[in-house]
Amino acid sequence: MEFRVTREVLADAVAWTARSLPPRPSVPVLAGILLEVDGSQLSVSGFDYEVSARAEVDVQAAESGRVLVPGRLLAEITRALPPHPVDIRAEGPRLSITCGNARFSLPTLPVEDYPSLPAMPSSAGVVDSDVFAEAVGQVAVAAGRDDTLPMLTGVRLEIEDDRVTLAATDRYRLAVREFAWRPETPGISAAVLVPARTLADAARTLTSGPEITVSLSSGGSGEGILGLSGKDRQTTTRLLDAEFVKYRAIMPSESSASATLPVVQFTDAAKRVALVAERGTPLRCEFTPGQVTLRAGGSDDEGQAEERCDVEFDGDPLTIGFNPTFLLDGLAAVHTGRARMDFTSPLKPAVLSGVEEPAADDADGGRPAERPGSYRYLIMPVRLPG
């Protein structure tokens, strides 16, 4: 194997693949990155039986071949190389990397022991890469991190013809986002559970092209995988074999009060007041017509803070407590200038959603524009003492 490649291109591809390498590989070869040259194309792959990643790069190839090299070391080296073309050559059991005046020689790993990457399943449809990255980011924030409940560490992905719904919850909040896509076959219907961290990472880093192809195979007994392919990069992840909660049942169907709030001002105020909220203590929100008063802290040996913020409020005055992190996560995910909060009672979930502003040149005045997708973020309140 022998080829020449631009330093930036190589470093990007290796860094992207290296992200999915396992920190503590169960078998030593899984710490490797597989370099394969075929024709004028280099593919850079990693796999740990859960997640696979494969980036493709154009190179000037002198000789085809396959080499497995320690992945993290390769990523550190390529990131540090000087800005010159990189020459890479297999020399017996070692790999030589030459770039400008720098020269490295790395030991290789036994490539014959490396597992083959799972085949990319057949395409289910195509989605705009920016829409997908936004939607996944909005939803994955609500996923749980506690591995003892696998169901809560995943993002539910539901496909119903040309609509996709993503949902995730850690049992304290629930985020749901719908968006349109272009299915391969009309009328397709599917629902899978994807590890949230992997999905969020993939969606965020597959935005170099305009589209992402979503591929699905559900082999029946937990063998299913999800594939995501963007420009020159593709990744697969094993699906979680767990039922997701019946989340639609807990979406409140009506509200008794609602507030419309300026996201930036309200977020800043909440962040300030939350500075005195020690771990686990809530942010108290007292809604009255025209304003909300935020309070935190309170007992004698804690700090106290209070701030008023102008909001539109419709309903009977309401005092409700939130974990500040959960509230701020939701506010950061709505991606609109103003947000709406719907309440039923201080002990029932509040629903946060974005408010679409009418476009400035919209002549038929006042009515919110139809949003291409909808986002809702439910927060279960904290019961306040007294």
Added chain:
Amino acid sequence: MLHLDLDAFFAAVEQRDKPSLRGRPVVVGGTGGRGVVATASYEARAYGARSAMSTAEARRRCPPGTAFLGGRFGAYRRTSEVVMGLLRELSPLVEQVSIDEAYVDLAAGERSDPSVDGVTALARDLKARIAEATGGVTGSVGIGSSKLMAKIASDLDKPDGLVVVAPGTELDVLHPLPVTRLGGVGPATAERLRQVGVGTVAQLAAKSLPDLVALAGRAHGGGLYQLARAEDDRPVVAEREAKSVSQEETFERDLTDLAQLNRLVDAMAARVGGRLRASALSGRTVTVKLRRYDFTTMTRSQTLPQPTDDARQVASIARRLLAEAGTGGGLRLLGVGVSGLSQYAQGDLFSGEDAAEEVEDAADESPAVPEPPADRRWWPGQDVVHDELGAGWVWGRGLGRVTVRFEGPLTPPGPVRTLAADDPALHPGDPPDWRPTTMGA
């Protein structure tokens, strides 16, 4: 400051309730293959039996005729409550350290004659009243100017001791003692001290503070430095602010069935959840406590990201902790608790009110305990009642038979009978009352 340590407490209660064992070696603990000694009577200690020794080792050391008994925690607790009640008559500031040990801040009491003679008389009176009220259980009392000195003093003259360390003589008492008598000096610290030539408290007191900090770390080294100088200003803390809400249950016999244990977990979690809600509290750490058939006691806990008062969530975590800890060999005690309490409760999107009610309903009907095989029902030391022969306790079992000695705390040593293990007239009994007249319910 007064420190009371009841002497060989479990064994003393057994000897009170079982007249035939008085004056004979008694070992209370796990009687199974890998059991551990919880308490050995002073007669058994003479043969070398010690707490925390394996029961097998104690059997090798003690002569034939030594009684090896499983624990009757209900009986111990009742006796302990009587003693703690007497201590509270001395002062409102009583800190119970364990079932058989407590500190009393005498200065907070009404009858405070702080002279050496005054407190000696008070302690002598206390010991007499404890012996009377408990049917002969003795305790060792130490009195000193601090918790440290009171504890050291109660340890100087066991059993049935009474030592008052007069103010100003603390260092005279303390310095000749081996360092291991100080609280917090375990085998590891003792070994490290031995390597630098420190065996007694006097030698410890000769070391500089920086030396001790270098040897044992900042907090521990500083603590040693102070203890060696009899500097101890820890107060007696009577009622700690509730730090946890918990529920535990001791079983008459070891439970092995996981399904049944899980039902008990659910019932306890429901009660814990109910108490949390009643006091408007929630907690982040769920703990399961279990005592195995061999008396080893362990706790397992998990801390949640958010405080909860949801019985269902507590139950599901407790079940998992129990499964992870393993119930092999059977459990004698099971407890479920919630700590890390706060006044706030993060709501749970998936705990509907119906679900909470379901768990509470389950709590009302105590899980039915299935009948075990006949001779597994009986264990050594257990209280039993026979329809014709009266009350007694199990001496041994096996081969479908059970040997019972029919006697009680108020009878002379009684006769032994061997019965069929499935004798329909034989039933498990309640711990006997040792007080001559029944004092109400």
